[in-house]
Amino acid sequence: MRRLQILVVLALLTLAHTSIFAQADRLVRVALKISDYPFDDGTRLSVLWDAPEDSNFGFVLLRGAEGDVKDTVLVALQGPLDYVDSGLPPGTRYRYEVALFDKGGAGGWRIPAVAVVAPEINAFDRARLSELVIIVLLFAVILYGTFRSKEIFVRPIAGLCAMEEALGRAVEMGRPVLFSAGWGAQLDKPTTMAAMNIFGWLAGKSAEYGARLTFPAHDAVIMTAAQEAAHDAAQQAGKPEWYRPDEIYYVTGSQFGYAAALDGVMERERPAANLWLGTFAAEALILSETGNHVGAMQIAGTDSTIQLAFFLVTCDYTLIGEEVFAASGYLTRDRLVLGGLWAQDLFKVVVTATILAGLIGAALGWHVIGDWLAGI
Amino acid sequence: MRRSLPLLLVGAFGFAMLVQYFTPLPAGRAIYGRVLEWMQVIFAAGLVLGGFNYARTHLRKVGRPGGDRVYSALALAALILMLAAGFMGGIERGSLFLWLFDNVQVPLQQTVFSLLAFFVASAAFRGFRARSVEAALLLCVALLVMIGRIPVGEMMGIGLPESARWLVDVPAVAAKRGILIGIGLGSVAVALRVMLGIERAWLGGSR
Numbered sequence: 001m002r003r004l005q006i007l008v009v010l011a012l013l014t015l016a017h018t019s020i021f022a023q024a025d026r027l028v029r030v031a032l033k034i035s036d037y038p039f040d041d042g043t044r045l046s047v048l049w050d051a052p053e054d055s056n057f058g059f060v061l062l063r064g065a066e067g068d069v070k071d072t073v074l075v076a077l078q079g080p081l082d083y084v085d086s087g088l089p090p091g092t093r094y095r096y097e098v099a100l101f102d103k104g105g106a107g108g109w110r111i112p113a114v115a116v117v118a119p120e121i122n123a124f125d126r127a128r129l130s131e132l133v134i135i136v137l138l139f140a141v142i143l144y145g146t147f148r149s150k151e152i153f154v155r156p157i158a159g160l161c162a163m164e165e166a167l168g169r170a171v172e173m174g175r176p177v178l179f180s181a182g183w184g185a186q187l188d189k190p191t192t193m194a195a196m197n198i199f200g201w202l203a204g205k206s207a208e209y210g211a212r213l214t215f216p217a218h219d220a221v222i223m224t225a226a227q228e229a230a231h232d233a234a235q236q237a238g239k240p241e242w243y244r245p246d247e248i249y250y251v252t253g254s255q256f257g258y259a260a261a262l263d264g265v266m267e268r269e270r271p272a273a274n275l276w277l278g279t280f281a282a283e284a285l286i287l288s289e290t291g292n293h294v295g296a297m298q299i300a301g302t303d304s305t306i307q308l309a310f311f312l313v314t315c316d317y318t319l320i321g322e323e324v325f326a327a328s329g330y331l332t333r334d335r336l337v338l339g340g341l342w343a344q345d346l347f348k349v350v351v352t353a354t355i356l357a358g359l360i361g362a363a364l365g366w367h368v369i370g371d372w373l374a375g376i
Numbered sequence: 377m378r379r380s381l382p383l384l385l386v387g388a389f390g391f392a393m394l395v396q397y398f399t400p401l402p403a404g405r406a407i408y409g410r411v412l413e414w415m416q417v418i419f420a421a422g423l424v425l426g427g428f429n430y431a432r433t434h435l436r437k438v439g440r441p442g443g444d445r446v447y448s449a450l451a452l453a454a455l456i457l458m459l460a461a462g463f464m465g466g467i468e469r470g471s472l473f474l475w476l477f478d479n480v481q482v483p484l485q486q487t488v489f490s491l492l493a494f495f496v497a498s499a500a501f502r503g504f505r506a507r508s509v510e511a512a513l514l515l516c517v518a519l520l521v522m523i524g525r526i527p528v529g530e531m532m533g534i535g536l537p538e539s540a541r542w543l544v545d546v547p548a549v550a551a552k553r554g555i556l557i558g559i560g561l562g563s564v565a566v567a568l569r570v571m572l573g574i575e576r577a578w579l580g581g582s583r
Contacts, residue, residue: 042402132398135564142565146574175395187417190563193570196398220416220426249433254481254487268444282492289495292502303559305552311502321555325562327577336574344561351557 022200034096034117039129042090042121045239047074049081049098057100066116067091093118120235130372139348145343149333159317160330161203162207163190166273166297167211176212176247177202177295178271180287181278183258184220184304187225191303195278196225197328199299202275203233207242215248216265218258259283263290276300277324280307288314301327383573390571431455516545 012268019270037044065069170177176278181195206213217223234243251261274291300311329337358369396404404572437448461473506512523529526543
């Protein structure tokens with residue numbers, strides 16, 4: 001119906017827009033205001049249209065770049081309108097016009113250009129205001145949790161408790177501990193950073209117990225960071241001779257090449273324990289099932305929800321999602337890191353309460369929270 | 377200095393990236409684009425570093441006595457062959473490099489990938505043993521979903537496909553979202569701790 005209306009308007013405009021233009025000015029009182037849309041990325045203009053609801057005329061909003069004769073039909077208007085014209089390139093000047101037509105089909109004409117405006121880029125994009133508020137709140141809560149001086153209780157996490165057991169098993173059996181941060185991410189991902197935090201702790205304990213720790217990496221940057229972590233950990237443990245750079249080596253960036261290489265390592269070296277901690281993809285099951293086949297004790301932890309199921313059935317212990325991020329504080333008992341965990345839990349309660357409020361609100365027909373959550 | 381400079385850089389870049397996410401100013405986008413370019417440079421440099429490390433590791437292993445040295449010799453031979461093919465004949469269509477990639481590397485990768493079918497079967501067999509109430513529940517749900525997803529389930533006419541779809545779309549997604557919320561919060565917390573230098577184990581050792 002709207003398309004037909006627009007087609008009719010265009011047809012009428014073609015026929016008689018110049019001759020009836022004077023009548024438009026006399027018959028209809030309308031106001032059109034175009035302005036830059038505030039706090040955006042410079043791609044929107046705000047269009048405010050004020051016209052009587054009971055007008056005998058129909059209207060169409062037209063937009064054209066300055067100096068261009070071709071116009072784009074934006075929207076058919078009925079009465080007042082608050083419209084955001086989006087997707088515009090920043091800095092380009094646009095001319096807006098309104099075309100009028102008699103609903104009886106008598107003719108059509110245009111109100112001349114009321115504004116020539118260019119969208120401007122602002123310093124802050126208000127479309128991201130919700131995210132900013134959440135990030136600021138989260139940062140504030142985490143900082144408060146980190147620097148408050150109260151002791152906190154952390155529930156025992158079986159997978160983390162078993163890490164020392166894995167090291168002890170390796171020492172007793174005289175076999176290595178195999179560590180992998182997965183193939184799925186680089187060092188810039190928080191999960192890989194969390195995995196490297198665990199690796200740093202593990203290297204220190206391995207040096208202390210004299211366990212052999214080997215880490216075939218899929219990325220040279222991760223390999224270098226791991227070598228640094230192991231080197232420093234050995235120094236701090238007072239056993240610099242424990243560190244051997246060739247235990248932490250680059251394998252390949254190819255996903256299944258990496259899986260095949262680690263399978264080979266497991267078959268040849270028969271590690272006492274495998275630690276799969278990081279972001280994993282399809283290689284997760286190939287690795288953990290081979291580890292199971294060689295009889296290694298296996299501890300896994302990942303943020304890949306799909307791979308969690310595979311780890312759960314093939315590994316002795318599995319850290320689920322956020323437990324990987326909690327590992328560093330849990331293992332080192334660092335009060336600052338543990339404080340952050342308290343803050344995470346507090347924020348999780350807030351998020352859950354907000355979702356519940358949105359759910360109840362939606363059930364009662366009040367969609368404000370639900371719409372806000374959907375818009376983030 | 378050895379620790380404080382990396383920490384300072386991580387903090388400065390972390391907060392700069394955070395600010396640029398919220399500002400649409402061209403300067404923010406330019407910085408973001410430049411940082412992405414630097415990441416590409418670091419990645420390329422990492423490949424060279426990785427290549428050297430790969431060669432050094434296998435050269436050492438070749439020099440050691442034992443049956444495993446043959447694998448390292450093969451790995452080195454493959455590295456040299458691919459490097460020579462790439463540098464001397466290029467990597468365009470019809471080149472030796474691409475022929476080797478298509479006819480050796482790709483089938484090998486597909487072979488390893490296809491192992492997943494067998495691994496899924498053996499893992500499922502182990503995972504679905506009803507040793508406890510939870511495991512029995514898991515087995516029942518898995519059977520329901522599996523039968524619901526195949527034509528036999530539909531032919532039985534007792535609403536199995538719908539039940540399977542509901543299980544996958546509602547309780548499974550609810551659990552997954554719960555995990556994802558935890559992961560999101562954990563990621564932000566780790567990122568903030570790293571930016572502020574509270575978490576330093578990734579730099580080596582403890583704080």
